[in-house]
Amino acid sequence: MNVPCIAPNKRLLTTLAAIFALLSPSLVVAGGRFSLFDLEPADFNTLPSRSLSLPPALPSSTWPDFKEAPSFRNGKECTPSQLYHSGYKEEENLCDSLAIHVAMTLDVTYIRGSVAAILSIVQHSVCPENVVFHLLASESKAELAQIIKLTFPYLKFKVYHFDVNLVKDKISASIRAALEQPLNYARSYLAEILPMCVKRVIYLDSDVVLIDDISRLWATNLDGHPLGAPEYCHANFTHYFTDAFWTDATLSAVFEGRNPCYFNTGVMVMDLEMWRFWGYTKAIEEWMEVQKSVRIYELGSLPPFLLVFAGDVQPIEHRWNQHGLGGDNFEGLCRTLHPGPVSLLHWSGKGKPWVRLGSGRPCALDSLWAPYDLESNNNFLQS
Template sequence: MDLRWFRLAWHRLSSSIGLRWSRLAWHRLWKPLLISALVLVVLTCGLLGLSGGSSSAGVRLRVKVSNGSSDEIHVCLCSDDTDLRPAAVAIKSAHMNAANPERLFFHFITTPELAPVFQELFAVYLVGISVEVHADAELQGKITSFISFRESSRARLILASPFNFAPFYLHEYLAIRKSSGQEVKVPDRLIYLDTDTLIMGDLAELQEIDLEGHPCGAVKYCLQTMDNYIDFHVVEELGYTNYDPKACIANRGLLVIDVQRWIALDLTGKIEMWLGHYRDSKADLWLGGMSQPPWLLAMNGKFLELSDEWNCNSLGRDSMSPEEAQSLRQSGFDHAALRNIGAKFGEYGGVTPYVVSCSATGKMLHFNGAVKPWAVAKIPLEQKLPACALPENMPPTKFEWEANVRVFCRPMKFVNCAELWAAYISEDVACALRDFDQEWGEDLDLLQRNLDAKRTKKAMDEAAKQEVEKREMEDRKQRESTERPLDAKRTKKAMDDAAKQEVEKREMEDRKQRESIDRPDLAEGQLSEMEPSSDRPPVITP
């Protein structure tokens, strides 16, 4: 168990009993006694986390143990995030909006290291709510072995967490063996929720729904199709042709699972098969996401379609695509409505920020996207947050921002989506469940990634520059090698001409020399004709 675990436990457990450490607290007289008590609690929790023996036994901690009653509604969440705020809000909102909250039994799946800490936090901050914490190092390792992340994909690295794939192994996590060796009976039906959700409806509706022989139920989403996620050219190259690339997707943010049918159809095995194809394929088998594409391929549309109310999504997205914006216009939003909300059209028809109208009647609000409501402090002040229609069953709440608009002449109130989420957690509880180390750690990681990217770009630019210089040098050598024979030819011709002229000059001189030797009288005669001799009198012609 590393130092980070102790730091997290120290911070969280001190918060749970109302003692927020400060610099002044270190000077209190009772510091030694308090430190000793906290160390004892932390060590006890640590031993609980390690007491499972072998990794196959795992960790099973409980606030309240399920009695296996058919009246119970078993709800599962999975996360290794040390920030417990999103999970707490998902659980609390589901409990508050249930007609019979005593029927709800929550299963939280996480790492063996975090399980003891989360156990204590759930006990303190979710009083009266049945929560059971599950962890299994061996199963976690098995899941991790199937995951591969490609830098060429559009997926975020955080999605490569094994707990993003844990929903496909719920029946295995819940079947962790007790110390007696007896296997725990897994409920026949499980409801899975992403932690970034807000439950506004009664989950009992999903418990009672007839799945009609399907292994699971999910909400269809037709603003995106299968080929938005998956490269079907690669799928066909692998020999699979029974897919419709234009089929609507289903978001797995909420699943209603028939455990026996899921096992009988070996859906977990099929998902593992597609993960293997993704790992071994030379080209990217899917284009975005990590766990969504293999689930879509394994299901291939064979799920019961749930009501749209059970997955009102995109509350965490910062903009709408042109197709989504068109749907918004068709639903009755005019220029005045969008202007009152503060939304703007982009150059290609998109809308910023994301405008969510389904939240008015939605039974599950899904904050999928990068704008998480518990992290809005990191969003630039000038950036407009996603806007949500006020839910009809929202308890009385004071909002920092509101906008009243008319959609098809019907009045609607919009608020920041993040404020809907914040209404289900108090400031004190949010402070206690927040991981302060993680916040700055993420920032430092981002800075380091930016620095690494800058260094990488500089190295790539330098390499590109050297490559250009290398090519220029090669081109210059090539030109020189091409021009050299021509220059040599020209030089040889000039030398030959010069030699020829020299030969001709010499020949002329030799000829003159010979002529002067062979005819000396010619030279004298020429001289007498040209110049009269001084010893001879001039000849006078009569």
């Protein structure tokens, strides 16, 4: 049943938090800096109100303004590393063996979501200074990097250029135009773009927020698999491919000897060493080439991942991807949480919380995203 859209307010947030805490106590993060559910309504007014504007060279009509995020520091239990030594170079920073590596994409359309996701990660991390962000942008790299630097002055990050020429001729039409954007395919190239010293990375979509310590996700034992993700084996796997695929014995034979299950590529723990050794990026590209000649799927970047990895994925607890909060790919209707504990909320689907909040017609669960929104025109924290 769809949840009616209602306007967000602090009373609603507090009520939802209390309900979720009763239904699933593990929603309340133990050991993190502080949790959304630990706050009283008045506490939201203590978050920073300073608005950061970009230099005059960047037109204000194009680029959003964000408040500066609080500075989060490591707890006493965190292991010291070279991240804190004076005089380190950027590559040493990126290659720190104790770092938790997180990869995301950056663009103008989703920058508000990316900023909220980053804030949620460092806010709930026991060792936030151990987290290094690898951010991929296909255009406006310098401007986007400046936004991140101004919003998170303390953050360890690097913005990489993603060359859309790698995929633009391989992308096929999808059921939703947003799924056809080249940057959606950047996750397939992390093993090639990130430094060789980065052997493992957590990939996250820009429409997520974490309410748990990311080190717990980082600690996932991949047990010899190239990636880990929450699997959904109850889903009808045949729906992700066309009849042309299933009726072609040569194509469908790819799943012989495998027990394929659907998984969402918006949250993945990836073994980049295995990717480089086995050439998984090339395998994904080859399936995209097949799609250009024989239409074997309708969705964007997901099906090639299923073709290459389904049945060879290390299952991760479902709590790490409460996906589908953005509704379906056509209408983006409101949805409720899936049963069970929650560590990560994911607004996959057409509806994005910052768009719905901005339109004045948010869904109930969008109020759980709003406290991480640092956009300067966001009135949630001040109202």
